[in-house]
Amino acid sequence: xxxxxxxxxxxxxxxxxxxxxxxxxxxxxxxxxxxxxxxxxxxxxxxxxxxxxxxxxxxxxxxxxxxxxxxxxxxxxxxxxxxxxxxxxxxxxxxxxxxxxxxxxxxxxxxxxxxxxxxxxxxxxxxxxxxxxxxxxxxxxxxxxxxxxxxxxxxxxxxxxxxxxxxxxxxxxxxxxxxxxxxxxxxxxxxxxxxxxxxxxxxxxxxxxxxxxxxxxxxxxxxxxxxxxxxxxxxxxxxxxxxxxxxxxxxxxxxxxxxxxxxxxxxxxxxxxxxxxxxxxxxxxxxxxxxxxxxxxxxxxxxxxxxxxxxxxxxxxxxxxxxxxxxxxxxxxxxxxxxxxxxxxxxxxxxxxxxxxxxxxxxxxxxxxxxxxxxxxxxx
Amino acid sequence: xxxxxxxxxxxxxxxxxxxxxxxxxxxxxxxxxxxxxxxxxxxxxxxxxxxxxxxxxxxxxxxxxxxxxxxxxxxxxxxxxxxxxxxxxxxxxxxxxxxxxxxxxxxxxxxxxxxxxxxxxxxxxxxxxxxxxxxxxxxxxxxxxxxxxxxxxxxxxxxxxxxxxxxxxxxxxxxxxxxxxxxxxxxxxxxxxxxxxxxxxxxxxxxxxxxxxxxxxxxxxxxxxxxx
Amino acid sequence: xxxxxxxxxxxxxxxxxxxxxxxxxxxxxxxxxxxxxxxxxxxxxxxxxxxxxxxxxxxxxxxxxxxxxxxxxxxxxxxxxxxxxxxxxxxxxxxxxxxxxxxxxxxxxxxxxxxxxxxxxxxxxxxxxxxxxxxxxxxxxxxxxxxxxxxxxxxxxxxxxxxxxxxxxxxxxxxxxxxxxxxxxxxxxxxxxxxxxxxxxxxxxxxxxxxxxxxxxxxxxxxxxxxxxxxxxxxxxxxxxxxxxxxxxxxxxxxxxxxxxxxxxxxxxxxxxxxxxxxxxxxxxxxxxxxxxxxxxxxxxxxxxxxxxxxxxxxxxxxxxxxxxxxxxxxxxxxxxxxxxxxxxxxxxxxxxxxxxxxxxxxxxxxxxxxxxxxxxxxxxxxxxxx
Numbered sequence: 001x002x003x004x005x006x007x008x009x010x011x012x013x014x015x016x017x018x019x020x021x022x023x024x025x026x027x028x029x030x031x032x033x034x035x036x037x038x039x040x041x042x043x044x045x046x047x048x049x050x051x052x053x054x055x056x057x058x059x060x061x062x063x064x065x066x067x068x069x070x071x072x073x074x075x076x077x078x079x080x081x082x083x084x085x086x087x088x089x090x091x092x093x094x095x096x097x098x099x100x101x102x103x104x105x106x107x108x109x110x111x112x113x114x115x116x117x118x119x120x121x122x123x124x125x126x127x128x129x130x131x132x133x134x135x136x137x138x139x140x141x142x143x144x145x146x147x148x149x150x151x152x153x154x155x156x157x158x159x160x161x162x163x164x165x166x167x168x169x170x171x172x173x174x175x176x177x178x179x180x181x182x183x184x185x186x187x188x189x190x191x192x193x194x195x196x197x198x199x200x201x202x203x204x205x206x207x208x209x210x211x212x213x214x215x216x217x218x219x220x221x222x223x224x225x226x227x228x229x230x231x232x233x234x235x236x237x238x239x240x241x242x243x244x245x246x247x248x249x250x251x252x253x254x255x256x257x258x259x260x261x262x263x264x265x266x267x268x269x270x271x272x273x274x275x276x277x278x279x280x281x282x283x284x285x286x287x288x289x290x291x292x293x294x295x296x297x298x299x300x301x302x303x304x305x306x307x308x309x310x311x312x313x314x315x316x317x318x319x320x321x322x323x324x325x326x327x328x329x330x331x332x333x334x335x336x337x338x339x340x341x342x343x344x345x346x347x348x349x350x351x352x353x354x355x356x357x358x359x360x361x362x363x364x365x366x367x368x369x370x371x372x373x374x375x376x377x378x379x380x
Numbered sequence: 381x382x383x384x385x386x387x388x389x390x391x392x393x394x395x396x397x398x399x400x401x402x403x404x405x406x407x408x409x410x411x412x413x414x415x416x417x418x419x420x421x422x423x424x425x426x427x428x429x430x431x432x433x434x435x436x437x438x439x440x441x442x443x444x445x446x447x448x449x450x451x452x453x454x455x456x457x458x459x460x461x462x463x464x465x466x467x468x469x470x471x472x473x474x475x476x477x478x479x480x481x482x483x484x485x486x487x488x489x490x491x492x493x494x495x496x497x498x499x500x501x502x503x504x505x506x507x508x509x510x511x512x513x514x515x516x517x518x519x520x521x522x523x524x525x526x527x528x529x530x531x532x533x534x535x536x537x538x539x540x541x542x543x544x545x546x547x548x549x550x551x552x553x554x555x556x557x558x559x560x561x562x563x564x565x566x567x568x569x570x571x572x573x574x575x576x577x578x579x580x581x582x583x584x585x586x587x588x589x590x591x592x593x594x595x596x597x598x599x600x601x602x603x604x605x606x607x608x
Numbered sequence: 609x610x611x612x613x614x615x616x617x618x619x620x621x622x623x624x625x626x627x628x629x630x631x632x633x634x635x636x637x638x639x640x641x642x643x644x645x646x647x648x649x650x651x652x653x654x655x656x657x658x659x660x661x662x663x664x665x666x667x668x669x670x671x672x673x674x675x676x677x678x679x680x681x682x683x684x685x686x687x688x689x690x691x692x693x694x695x696x697x698x699x700x701x702x703x704x705x706x707x708x709x710x711x712x713x714x715x716x717x718x719x720x721x722x723x724x725x726x727x728x729x730x731x732x733x734x735x736x737x738x739x740x741x742x743x744x745x746x747x748x749x750x751x752x753x754x755x756x757x758x759x760x761x762x763x764x765x766x767x768x769x770x771x772x773x774x775x776x777x778x779x780x781x782x783x784x785x786x787x788x789x790x791x792x793x794x795x796x797x798x799x800x801x802x803x804x805x806x807x808x809x810x811x812x813x814x815x816x817x818x819x820x821x822x823x824x825x826x827x828x829x830x831x832x833x834x835x836x837x838x839x840x841x842x843x844x845x846x847x848x849x850x851x852x853x854x855x856x857x858x859x860x861x862x863x864x865x866x867x868x869x870x871x872x873x874x875x876x877x878x879x880x881x882x883x884x885x886x887x888x889x890x891x892x893x894x895x896x897x898x899x900x901x902x903x904x905x906x907x908x909x910x911x912x913x914x915x916x917x918x919x920x921x922x923x924x925x926x927x928x929x930x931x932x933x934x935x936x937x938x939x940x941x942x943x944x945x946x947x948x949x950x951x952x953x954x955x956x957x958x959x960x961x962x963x964x965x966x967x968x969x970x971x972x973x974x975x976x977x978x979x980x981x982x983x984x985x986x987x988x989x990x991x992x993x994x995x
Contacts, residue, residue: 005484006484006491009484013478014887016883016887017887020880021880021884023876023880024878024881027874027876027877028874028877031870031873035870060777060778062710062712062724063675063709063949064810092672099858155670156670157670158671158676160668161670242722245721245722246723247943248941248942249941253647256643257870260636260639261636261640261874261877263636264633264636264637264877264878265633265877267629267630267632267633267881268629268877268878268881268884270629271625271629271633271881271884274625274626274629275626275885275888279888283475283477286477287488289434289469290464290469290489290536291460291461291463291467291489292460292464293456293460294457294460372436372437373437376436
């Protein structure tokens with residue numbers, strides 16, 4: 001690109017202005033990537049779910065348990081491979097400022113169903129053998145400074161009292177939507193302490209063939225329809241998606257802010273481009289006299305806007321990607337797997353191109369349409 | 381055939397509500413290989429004439445032909461390409477790009493050609509050599525004297541090897557010594573390299589160096605005998 | 609000696625595009641700032657208005673929300689007999705033992721989108737205990753019947769919410785007999801019915817919370833101590849207003865942090881824009897500045913003058929930003945309050961204070977952006993500039 005030195009020289013004319021403008025673009029694209037990643041992370045969470053896993057809840061609502069006795073009846077249904085169950089515990093650790101999910105599961109069947117939860121074999125064995133053992137995500141380990149074999153006490157909010165568990169195993173999720181800050185313990189121990197109430201918060205049902213999921217879900221619901229605790233069964237993905245909708249219109253909010261951010265920076269960039277172009281009216285006329293065509297001058301101004309926008313975008317998007325990766329950011333557990341996706345980077349680059357076109361268009365047109373004679377008279 | 385043929389040119393400007401006639405009926409030939417000085421008081425239309433020849437401006441009526449091409453009939457895009465090949469233009473106030481070095485300034489017209497980087501470098505060196513500024517290639521305009529700046533501008537005008545050089549008051553902002561250097565250079569370009577040169581000037585010393593002098597008075601031409 | 613501000617106004621008009629672009633950039637930052645804080649504000653206010661200062665909310669010890677609590681009938685009777693409880697005109701204690709559950713309901717525009725709606729079973733005294741609750745349409749549910757009253761915010765957002773219509777949950781049909789308002793509080797997103805009707809269909813013979821009116825609002829501490837020290841029950845007593853305000857803290861804080869982070873980053877960008885504009889303005893006016901100083905204006909006056917100019921551009925941006933943000937006032941949105949897991953509808957609240965803050969934020973951006981360029985202008989050497 002033989003014109004690049006000319007464009008770069010022009011950008012170097014007001015170094016401070018160029019740097020500040022690139023910095024504004026970088027900040028804007030950083031924000032853009034961050035806001036967009038909030039949306040994609042929630043989205044990924046709502047799309048999480050094994051194709052073969054169904055979730056059965058009490059039809060009356062999330063807070064109502066189901067009888068433990070349902071397990072055997074569901075397991076006996078055709079097409080069902082295995083059944084596991086879990087119960088939300090909602091325990092609080094310390095002052096409770098750092099919230100994290102904790103629940104009781106039937107460990108053998110649960111871990112068999114979730115290959116996404118990866119545990120070293122010896123630790124897994126230790127966890128399965130200790131009735132009061134706990135399996136924790138690796139983030140909790142680093143955040144609270146816990147160690148393997150350490151006793152950890154949670155205060156029950158739904159199930160009163162102090163509950164002490166021994167950290168027996170640490171897992172790493174292969175799917176970021178699972179979250180690496182969950183504490184899991186034995187349902188057996190839970191049931192014993194609450195006086196053998198025989199309850200499960202929800203059932204996870206693994207089926208043989210994903211294409212049969214609607215039929216099996218219906219079969220389960222039909223089986224318990226006239227009992228005191230009717231069920232509502234759906235795929236795990238539907239279950240997760242219902243959580244995501246609870247946030248309300250996050251994507252609209254983030255989208256609106258993102259738009260405002262990009263637009264605000266567009267104004268800054270456009271202003272810088274216009275100031276630069278206005279100062280160079282005479283030079284444009286000189287270039288035209290030399291024989292630079294209108295089209296070429298249009299392109300050169302556009303290229304200049306492009307260098308500003310794309311350099312800023314590169315810094316902003318790259319900065320966002322690296323920063324969130326380096327700090328292992330997850331918004332205090334609210335956004336597990338927070339990671340700037342490739343699609344977001346591409347979209348950010350597209351925003352930069354739009355920024356270039358929009359901020360360069362007016363000055364570029366002005367340069368292209370500049371009447372030489374008047375402009376030269378201005379210079380002489 | 382003359383290099384520049386101006387036939388029955390009528391040119392007027394609209395200034396506010398007033399219409400100003402610059403030329404009412406101008407015809408003029410400039411021969412190939414000539415060195416012509418255009419003289420005349422302010423407002424006599426010297427610069428307008430130069431702009432018409434360079435295709436920067438168009439006549440209201442009449443034709444301007446340069447090397448057989450009808451300048452007035454070309455589109456803006458054609459004109460730009462034509463100027464790049466055929467015209468070397470030099471301004472009174474040099475008009476070098478302050479952000480580029482002398483070398484880069486001279487290289488500008490060559491960017492419009494298909495020459496390779498290596499060929500361009502060769503041509504730029506040659507042009508700078510002709511104007512005697514080989515050792516100033518990497519200087520920025522602000523690091524050059526006025527005379528050096530103007531010589532750089534001349535190098536920029538000749539680098540693409542145009543048929544016609546047009547200079548608008550090239551010595552207007554220079555001291556006597558620099559003026560002489562520039563004018564000597566122009567003579568050399570005319571004699572040695574056979575460039576056709578048209579120079580607009582107020583300066584009688586400058587006009588003395590030309591082979592012929594044209595006087596413009598209120599848009600009318602008063603030709604003086606060619607000075608040998 | 610002051611340089612008249614008219615000089616700055618004229619200069620700004622000399623470069624209308626640059627001034628307008630800079631002001632608009634600042635306006636957008638201010639609009640986002642106000643908009644996001646109005647959201648946080650609206651959410652906080654909805655919950656803050658829910659509780660009354662004169663009421664006490666009793667939960668099982670250790671429970672951090674009504675959802676996770678459970679209190680027996682015996683405790684309800686004991687509290688009703690407490691000397692701290694105010695009595696109504698009919699001489700009965702102003703106590704409402706309540707059933708509190710979340711029921712998933714499909715929204716009206718998209719019934720696949722479920723929201724967890726609070727269903728609250730109250731005593732007939734609740735309508736007096738909760739002084740902010742007013743029935744605006746229809747008749748309160750009659751005792752012993754499957755009837756419900758709906759908070760006004762539910763009405764447009766969920767199907768079958770008209771008076772006389774029937775809603776189906778917990779395996780039964782419920783007739784809507786009235787709508788109520790509650791001063792924009794979270795109660796307006798709740799379904800109310802009689803506690804004795806809800807008990808058997810939901811969580812059995814247990815209440816989740818007991819709310820009573822204090823005989824003497826100043827005696828909360830006494831009441832709290834006497835209840836928590838009572839060996840016959842294991843409960844926590846909260847001042848109702850504090851409890852609900854507490855429930856807004858988690859999300860309210862997240863929203864406020866988000867607002868500040870996003871707008872700070874945006875503000876830096878906008879300040880850069882202002883810096884560019886002012887430097888360009890000053891570069892173009894160097895000879896003018898030199899003339900002003902030759903006339904005898906002091907560098908301090910030049911500094912003030914350019915700071916004022918930058919501040920003025922920003923102030924215009926601030927006003928535009930306020931105007932842009934104003935229309936969102938009152939806009940209803942909803943989210944799940946993660947502290948209670950229930951969905952709450954609330955309005956964006958743009959308050960005069962918030963507008964003032966937005967405006968001041970703009971001016972500060974302008975002054976910061978203008979400082980270095982103005983400093984440069986003030987230090988300009990006359991000879992240099994005139995050359």
